[in-house]
Amino acid sequence: MEQLTNHKHKSDILLSGKNITITLSQPEQNTEKLFKNKKCNKCKRERTCDENEKICHTCFKIKTMLKSSGNKVIDDFIIYTQINNDSRRGKLEFVPYEQFKNIKFIARGGFSKIYKATWVDGPIKNWDDIKHKDRNIIRDKNYTVVLKELNKSDNITSEELNELKIFYQIYSDDSANNVLNKTFISKYFGITQDPDTKDIMIIMRYYSSGDLIHYINKNFYKINWEKKLDRLDDIIRGLESLHSLGIIHRDLHSGNILFSNLSTYIGDFGISKSAIESTDNNEIYGIIPYIAPEIFLERKYSEASDIYSFGMIMWEFMTGRRPFWDLNHDAYLIIDICDFLRPPIVTNAPDGYIDLMKECWHSDPEKRPTAAEINTRIWKMRKIEKENFKNNNPTKIIKSPDIGPVTVENNSGAIYKSRSLSLIIQSAISSRSLSVISSSSSRSQSAISLKSSRSRSTIFSRSSRSQSTNFEADKRKSKGNLLVVEGSNRNGYFTKEIEFDINISSNQPSNNGEQYVTKEIDLDINVL
Template sequence: MHTLTSGSKLAGKMVFVPYNQFKDVKFIAEGGFSKIYKAIWIDGPVTNYWSNKRRKRNYEVVLKKLNNSKEITYKELNELKIFHEFSLNWKKSNFDYNYDKNNYISKYFGITQEPVTKDIMIIMPYYNSGDLINYLTNDFYRLRDIISGLVNIHSVNILHRDFHSGNIFFLDKRHVYLGDLGLSKSATEFTDDDNNNENYGIIPYMAPEIFKGQKYTKKSDIYSFGMIMWEFMTGRRPFWNRSHDAELIIEICDGLRPPIVTNAPEGYIELMKECWNSVPNKRPEATDIYMKL
């Protein structure tokens, strides 16, 4: 069993936080591999890189409990590994952790351990306005913020690999963050996962080449962004009226895409279609999308 002790340093300023530091822990949601809780962190995160004394006390956080993770290793804590790699390489924040600075990526403060099950819980901020599903809007400036997050991830050669509206969080009307980097990995990293036939994600947001056994690339994330553009345009999830089954996968691989049903600007529709092109190399780069939005 992997033993965690108070003060164990993981990456940068992210450490193990004793579970008794959290109060008012309340269950709020459940995913395929985790349970989500809201809590109050009594001491709160450090707000100054140079001093542990400056903290945001009684800070609202989310505790993401990874199911059956009591024997997890550091290698398997992939969300923290990816965040560490990102924080070390992103040029605008390579010497400081400023909680008011928005790089459009959800912050990760560290981990704790649930005392009964011994499962690992990742500590991250609580976003008051929920995810994109609960906050669909025609404010296309927010869409530009979302692609900014993807630009930042891709700039340090990291793939998201699970990019959908449920992983886009709103602190308020002006602050958007990309989260849930649990499936993310370096674009140059090759693991056994790439050799098996298992695919992870929500079918309507997954690029057709993934269903055909090809590797994830940055262009796979771009396909997902095209679906998010459609969701912004219509207020519905792509293929909301279809079962997410093998039949849908086959049709997506054959070129099926959500219908264009609104009077969105022609340039917007064309960019969206470029993003979900069946040929990965014909999809734009994240930086190109940012410039066009």
């Protein structure tokens, strides 16, 4: 708890901005005498200072070289990232809007609009040299970025910079457990401002392969299980980085998983929170299929809530489809999820994969594995799969109508954008409570009538069992027909599992009567 409290204290400093009083201005000519290891009048750190300004070289460069936004909230935060940590990682800057060209609208989300653009000067490549007054800054020119314009952010508050604060907290932490894992967190560069709307735009790295939705839609049958496990390993290491700092993502879904040619990254920390952070805002945001059932039942977010979401991402890698793609995302689905509904197990996977996935979406958050435990188990699966691949015995991806990218036309009820869900959740919980009361009443009435009906039930029991046996036989009469089985299982939920019942005497072809329409899935805007 002591470590988490320190991180909370760090967030409080970021929110206040009271310790920073640097004024950004244009470069000035100075002739100075150097003083070694003096306390800087601005950042109050023991650094190399000059006689004229009485400030360190880092603060001097910030004052003379970096641009001001004209917004104290933004400038205070930007300056804090520059001077508070000697690490080159996590530093941000304000970039004038005219620095961007070829601005192209990509998509619209619940809370933002996404653009692709070219940053003319580009990000700073040698942040380490900012503390040396005589060294020039080198930039990566004509750099492709994403601009995320926050809706109605013209009067932005410190709290609304949460996404960048989370990024800074992750990237400025150089603890041994975080040094490698944080490389699987998406990269942020700073802030700009739309000159027309005055809305704030967050500057982020552009990932050429898009989000998980697009990656799977394009590559599902091209990527083997070794590559899938590689990508999942990246994701869980990024999540482990968050959790090691006491940060809960709270909105982990396929639209926030980003791909480059070589690696995979977790993005979008707009509603991420510290595990110990208290808030008066009880609003729930997200995408229903990825939200853990305990959140619908008005319990607090925890690291285990993120693990549930990761389990859904595992299912997505396995099937090529988003969870509950064929259902309306409404109060009824929330009720079903709270009553243990999970996506169907419709295909094969490497040994241990399905068991791990089911553990991740266990109804009891205490029984879900941690990110570190998942990392270890996926690493072992990946090692085995690599050996299998070398021996020409990899886990095969079996083609069937039940896997692969698919969308159902006119299914507007399946909503894969983060949105406010509190009213829907309230409706679902109220309906579920009434259902429980009604069910309890029915059981009481059944108990009263059971005694009087027991003798009659004995008379008809043999006949009923015979009819039931015939009914079950009828359901299984065709070779290869898919049978949907629902029932309670040991993991505390029920799922629909596709089973094949083979009737040797049947020659009828396999056909489940379902029609699928396959097309490219639209970009999930909350990706970035």
